[in-house]
Amino acid sequence: MEQILRVFYNNGSFFTFIGLQLLCLYLIINFNSTQSDIAAETWSVRTGSVKDGLSYFQDYLDLREQNEVQRREIARLKGLLPEARYNTAAELDSLTDDTFLQRYNFLSVNIVNRSPYNPNNNLVIDRGSTFNVQQGQGVVSNDGLIGIVDVSGNSHARVISILHRATRISAGLRNNAFGTMLWDGLDPRRMTVTDIPDYVTVNAGDTIFTTGFSNVFPTAQVIGYVETTAIQPGTGSQNLTVLLANDPLTTTSAYVVQDLFKEELSVLKPDN
């Protein structure tokens, strides 16, 4: 305490000076218009920079929170993008002819997901039961076949690709010989048609069509072209290797084939 007092005593002029200077500053700022203007300006500038620094620091402190806010905002904005929307406008294309009853509806769909390439391929289309997409309906592209609807959700459906080892499609030639088309899981460009009678003459390059027997695909859709034939000894049949007309692995737009006669035909299905 004594030392503190001694400091004050020894530096009395200094403290007097500081005190009186502060008093003078107060008087200057409060009783002189020019100086008070300058002081106010300086004050605002200085406090402004101090506040800038403070807010910069505070911004740094709640970066994590801000990140979360930004992510939510991005999620909201992404939801507003056209890609995020599910187009409810039905693009149904059907023939209207007085002579013909409409048998097949073609529903335009986009392929929005597909399994990685493997022996059993699946894909997902962006139309579902809202558009009357049901299990067992065929999916075709402009050039060929894509697959068969397996599971139908409200707005999307899963499709078993024709490149699936469980696929069995009724396929035939122009001369009405027909067999079953399946995939061996090896070459995505080629499929095999089995059970064609061996006495039928088949040449390389002949066109393979759908038969329409299964009510899945319309009649006479081009599937592909015969590449080679192989008579199976002892079975009385031959196998055809078919080069597919389309590439089911890269197609992005397709049509769901809706057979309007399906119920009637399923009742009338011939026994095996």
Next chain:
Amino acid sequence: MGGVSNVSNLVRFFALLILQVFVFRQVRLGWGGADYIFIFIAPLFIALLPLRTPRPLVVIVAFLFGIGMDAFYGTLGVHAAAATFAGYSRQFVLAYLEPRDGYKVKASPDGKDLSLGWWIKYIGFLVGFYTVFYFSMEEFSPLFWKQIMLKSLFTIPLSWLICSIIVTFFRPRI
């Protein structure tokens, strides 16, 4: 007016204040709409305070003189700040200018004991400090350093001259 007693200091206080505010306040020389030349004799009062005056008291008295000037100049606080600063710096000027054998502290040194050269240097320092600080407070921002420098450059020599003339006449004891 040349003594070290309280009375003579009091007389000096009012005499120099009156001289300052009624005579030298009228001197404002300048060009281009701004005044650059002023005369301040307030440093003289601070310089002439007795050598043995306690340092805090020097500061306080200087402040009072400054306030007295401000009352007439209409710049409350500006002259007071400058005078306080000059009063505070007086001790350092005295220490710096101390003769080799020191001030004769016991007997207040007669003004004539100290050479005219010493007096002029002494006054010069105080006038310089006073003026620079005064204009700094008047402009109140380092942004106006040009005006501060110009006004100081023009004001210091004249004030110095006037103060030196007064001192030469009185050669007071301090």
